[in-house]
Amino acid sequence: MTDILSMRAYAKINLGLEVISRRDDGFHELVTVLQTVSLFDEIAVAPADALTLRCDRKGMTGERNLVWRAADLLQKESGTAQGAVIDLIKTIPIVAGLGGGSSDAAATLRSLNALWKLDLDTPQLAELASQLGSDVPFFLQGGTQLGTGRGELLEPLPTPDGQWLVIVSPDIRVPGKTPALYGRLGPDDCTDGSTTAKLTEALRSGEAIPEECMVNAFERVADDAFPGLDRHRAVMLKAGAEQVHLSGSGPSLFSLVRSESAGVALRRRLGGLGFHGIVVQTVTSEEQN
Numbered sequence: 001m002t003d004i005l006s007m008r009a010y011a012k013i014n015l016g017l018e019v020i021s022r023r024d025d026g027f028h029e030l031v032t033v034l035q036t037v038s039l040f041d042e043i044a045v046a047p048a049d050a051l052t053l054r055c056d057r058k059g060m061t062g063e064r065n066l067v068w069r070a071a072d073l074l075q076k077e078s079g080t081a082q083g084a085v086i087d088l089i090k091t092i093p094i095v096a097g098l099g100g101g102s103s104d105a106a107a108t109l110r111s112l113n114a115l116w117k118l119d120l121d122t123p124q125l126a127e128l129a130s131q132l133g134s135d136v137p138f139f140l141q142g143g144t145q146l147g148t149g150r151g152e153l154l155e156p157l158p159t160p161d162g163q164w165l166v167i168v169s170p171d172i173r174v175p176g177k178t179p180a181l182y183g184r185l186g187p188d189d190c191t192d193g194s195t196t197a198k199l200t201e202a203l204r205s206g207e208a209i210p211e212e213c214m215v216n217a218f219e220r221v222a223d224d225a226f227p228g229l230d231r232h233r234a235v236m237l238k239a240g241a242e243q244v245h246l247s248g249s250g251p252s253l254f255s256l257v258r259s260e261s262a263g264v265a266l267r268r269r270l271g272g273l274g275f276h277g278i279v280v281q282t283v284t285s286e287e288q289n
């Protein structure tokens with residue numbers, strides 16, 4: 001029997017995202033609350049002599065794919081002579097502010113660490129993850145975490161367990177999306193992190209998520225950057241969403257709902273208006289691992 005290891009790579013939303021300042025190294029200093037949700041890609045790895053990446057979607061198997069880069073980095077850094085066949089099944093919308101590529105990369109590091117019996121611990125994996133992207137370290141543990149620095153300095157928070165959400169992920173492509181969105185931010189979009197501190201405090205006290213504290217620095221620039229985003233937002237409100245939030249640098253939007261049935265009802269009304277809603281629930285770090 002061949003050893004095949006498979007793992008879910010969950011999507012994330014940002015419950016809050018404040019940009020504090022632009023740094024000299026070209027990154028931005030953030031305060032963000034990241035949350036994994038029950039929408040996932042799947043990664044399966046099997047032993048092989050060389051590295052091969054297969055994917056159920058076209059155009060995803062090149063050497064620029066973060067899964068490939070994660071495998072290559074781990075292989076080089078560990079000095080292992082082992083290879084692997086990596087199968088990636090994509091469900092998370094691509095370049096959508098849901099962290100799909102970053103989550104796939106983190107799942108690749110964890111899967112190959114196990115397959116190749118490298119025994120790297122989480123801080124060692126986190127060091128490699130941060131070389132792959134600012135969001136990648138978060139996905140090693142997932143759940144709910146406060147991210148600072150460029151998003152790679154993490155502190156676990158209690159998960160608002162069982163919170164249901166509806167995601168709408170508009171298919172609006174912007175070349176070089178993440179740097180382009182950061183590039184649109186001006187000094188007025190920078191805040192001091194105090195709103196996210198209130199959000200964090202509420203989560204630590206086990207209170208309901210204070211929606212008024214769910215701010216996102218990209219809100220001001222997103223409608224200009226993503227043509228048609230405002231229409232998606234308007235349709236979500238028309239379908240009965242109470243508040244609509246942007247995830248990460250967009251363009252995915254999400255709304256908190258009271259229950260699964262409220263989520264399903266919202267999805268149905270969105271469908272009636274010709275829009276696709278995805279009903280998800282928060283995932284804790286324990287559920288992921």
Ligand code: C5P
Nearest residue numbers: 026027028030133134150151178179182
């Ligand atoms: O870290 P990651 O590869 O995801 O970042 C992609 C780009 O997004 C960076 O090159 C930078 O332009 C921008 N970025 C930023 N500040 C962050 C994270 C990303 O300016 N905290």
